[in-house]
Amino acid sequence: MTNGPISGSFQQGLTGSPNPAHPVRDDSTITGTALGKLTSTSVSPLAAAAEILFLPLIAVILGFIFNPGDPLWIQASFPWSWFAPVILALRYGPLAGLGGAGLLLVAWLLANIGHYDTFPKLYFLGGLILVMLVGEFSSLWLARTRRAETVQIYLDQRLEHLTRQYYLLRLSHDRLEQDLISRPMSMRDALLTLRGLGENPDGAHGGDTLLRLLAQYCQLESASLHQVIDGEVQDRPLATIGTTTPLADGDPMIAQALASLALCHISQVQAEQQERTRYLIVAPLINLNGDVYGLLTVEDLPFFSLQDETLQTINLLLGYYTDGLAVHALAASVCEKIPLCPPEFAFETQRLWHLRQTTGIGSIIVALEFLPRAIDADLPMQLMRMKRSLDEHWLCAGAGKMVLATLMPLGDVATAEGFLARLEAWAQQKSEGTLAQLGIFPHILPLHGEPPLTVLKRVQELADG
Template sequence: MTPSSDTPAARRRLAGDHTGPQPATHWPTTLLGKLAVTGNRPAVMLGETLLLPIIALALGFAWSPNDPLWTEGFPWSWLAPVILALRYGPLAGLGGSVVLLLGWLALHLGSYDEFPQFFFLGGLILVMLVGEFSSLWQARTRRAETLQLYLDQRMEHLVRQHYLLRLSHDRLEQELIGRPMSMRDALSMLQEAGAGPQGPETLLRLLAQYCQLETASLCRVVDDEVLPEALASIGRTRPVVAGDAMVRQAIEGRRLCHISQALRDEKDTRYLVAAPLLDLGGELYGLLVVEEMPFFSLHDENLQTINLLLGYYTDGLSAHALAQPILEALPDCPVPFAFEARRLAHIRAMTHVSSVVVALEFLPRAISSGLPDQVRRLKRELDETWLIDAPNRQVLAVLMPLGDANTAQGYISRLEQWCDQKAGQSLAQAGIFAHVIGLEWGNTLTLLQRIEALAHA
């Protein structure tokens, strides 16, 4: 690690902190870039479907009154349906073609026997081909965006975990006199509290002990409005002022705000810190407002710690909510494993990008050699594991995000090589048998129950 990575700005970047300036959104600045942005509303699509062919007809009528559709020579009028097909797919292109057809019929009343059949047939074939090409690439783009969103969320989660680990090991012994708790202890307590009724109180108590808060409240936020009744509070708190400048800035900006920013912007506020509770998807769960804390505790590192503890807690809330159906049926399933299984199954249903589970069955001779724990340490960075213990065997389920049967076979081959180098045996000889199971959205719970049944067979 270079020395520059220990500066407050670098730590903010590592922690994914939102207290610093946010990057500006890059919108298309050129005319062509603006034209390439498609409207998401059906009314916009319908308006363009009608307007573009009409403009083509009007230009054709102004340029060539006798042949507005340019049936003789290059068919310039078909550019309008082709553009619609490229932007919105074959259905919009077909709608533009119908407008051109209606225009020709309106301009040739009583002379329908002159209908240019090959002109319209060739144009429709061109529009359908272009529309099919557009639909294919739109589907690929949506799939790539979904996968990129998933990878960004996992990266942000790993960055948070990495920074929390650094904080846990960077604390000096003399600081623990004022903070009789390590970061590991704090995270363990947050994990145990989870989504239970005592969760907000546990979170606020940890923040008070670890970040030296004296007067603070934790409030719910519904539709970007702070509810007056606090979920938890410490010190002599007063009702939260929903219209306070710092409170509104924290909610609207979705980032931690503190008193120095308010003084710089000349805003009147009675709070020292206002921090939203956001998960990885950006969903707002609540708001922490701090009225009193020691002057020397109001520094960048402490603010980053507040942001990270809030993020860790809300990540746990979202994970518990998504994994709840699985946890009710399989109480022994780890929350991270159930959460990832549900999220990856949803990605499979939306984008058809597969994920796979490798269930490794360990017989008693493998268990006596300690192989389950050794194999568990060989997992990849993004994989999640679930070790199921039964009287006669153990099953280690390894969830491999964005993988397929080839990924699973590569993992099993790597285990074969490892086992051969370690003991000169194959997996079967060592008492390990692999089962490869694809992950699907509709039967995620059934799949996990099937894996658990392997251990109790």
């Protein structure tokens, strides 16, 4: 794993420190030179006004020093004094250049008082045209420079944002990789492992398997599973994982969990009780009939694992395991009302509906209605052979047609639609037709608010109707 280097790089990216993946542009290397200062326009208005005033004056003073008879170089081979307005126009645009040219005009007027009839029209006209052209060129390139700087700032911000997102993605990837290493199986595999453990409620094998699954999926480091007999929690644990301590008599979290018959964690107890409890999570094992079979106490787990998903997973696995302890009792009420329903299907429906009530994770039943032509082609038996490991089937025969009900644990409407899409592909491959053309019509029955008996009666009504 590369958490250490990644975390360090991520912190450098957040603090703006130099990073090989995120080069920082150093503007000081450009603006620190004389040429950079000359071309930089990020100056205050007072400094710009001072340049507009003093550059033409310096040009005039130099003219009086080097050419006293013609300080503005009007009669010379080249009008050197116009360098000042041209430089101003290049730096700040045509208005600044016109201001410098105006100062040259004022200087000529002051130097030629009483001789205004000899005003050099072509000299000043050519200079003004030159300043306007240079100023227009400067304005165009200043606009382009500002636009390029704006785009560069936006790209720098986007690069910084993408760099941060990249490091977050790498951290998230490493975290997911760690989770996959600790939880190599899917939740369906976990439920398949727990199926059948309820046949031996007093044995330690089921408790060890349950704790092992909880350790894999919820990252429990230290936990114990205690039996509850006649409302009393047994001191001797049925199974343990990690380094545990003897059961704490009078622990406030244990008392709260048994009183509320629900999972309790450290954030739910009051502040003064948090100092008195040694547990982080306490969860009773309660089946659909409300009977308490045991108590799970968790003493240690990683900080980031104490979240809603972990608590929901604990409730799911504990509820599925505990309901298996009363498999025959749970199925009896449904089989009494619907004799044609297999006990295993009835029990799983009851158990998954109970999980929906306690954890909020739903399941779904897909009922396939077969017309006589589909029955004659032996399609119900072919589809039953396509059963997945955790699914349960109920082939209900009616007057002239059959209904194959498939119970999909931990599934939703999207799961059912994916299953039907696979059946459509199977029908297309088998006969180059659709399910409807083969005489198969699907019905989706979610296990949400309605009791399991009501949903199973709808399956029987489809077969009888």
